[in-house]
Amino acid sequence: MKTEPLTSAELTDLIHGLNRLARNLWWTWNQEAQEIFQKLSARAWQNLYHNAVAVLHEVSDYELRTRLQDPAFAADVRDVLKRFNAYMEEGDTWAAQNAQKLEGKPVAYFSAEFGLHETLPIAAGGLGILAGDHAKSASDLGLPFVGISLFYRQGYFMQTINEEN
Incomplete structure (x- = not known):
C-alpha cells in the first residue's frame, strides 16, 4: 500500500474515477463500491438515501482530496475502480x-x-x-x-x- 502523499495527477485520476463510477449503475449492486461512498461521508450517504452522485456533490473538494490522502481509503478506491474498469471492459462475457x-x-x-x-x-x-x-x-x-x-x-x-x- 502506497503511504506517501498522492500526486496531483493521482488525485485527479481517483476523483475522475469516482465520478465515472457514481454515474454508472454498477455501484448499485456492488457492495464494495457502495462502501466507498459511505466511507467518503457516512453522514451524506445516510442523509442522501445512499445516492453516490449526491454524495460526491455534497462533499467539498477539500474533503474529498483529504479523504483520498488516507492510504487505506485510496487503496480501497483503487481496488474498486480496478474491478469496475475490468467489468466495463470485459469482452469475454x-x-x-x-x-x-x-x-x-x-x-x-x-x-x-x-x-x-x-x-x-x-x-x-x-x-x-x-x-x-x-x-x-x-x-x-x-x-x-x-x-x-x-x-x-x-x-x-x-x-x-x-x-x-
Missing part, C-alpha cells in the same frame, strides 16, 4: 460466447417499473424489483439490453385495501 446473434440487436424488456436502487424511485413492488434484477443480470452477462418503462411525473399512487375490497 456469456453473451459474447452464447448470444452473438444479439450483438447490435438489444433485447427490449418492457416493464411498468424497474427497481434498480433506492436512489432511482421507479419501482413500487416485487415485479419492479424483479425487472431491475433482470436488468442487472443482463449487464453482468454482457447482453445488449434496453429497459422500457413508465415514469410517473407526479410520483406513485397509493393503493389501499379496506374491509370491502
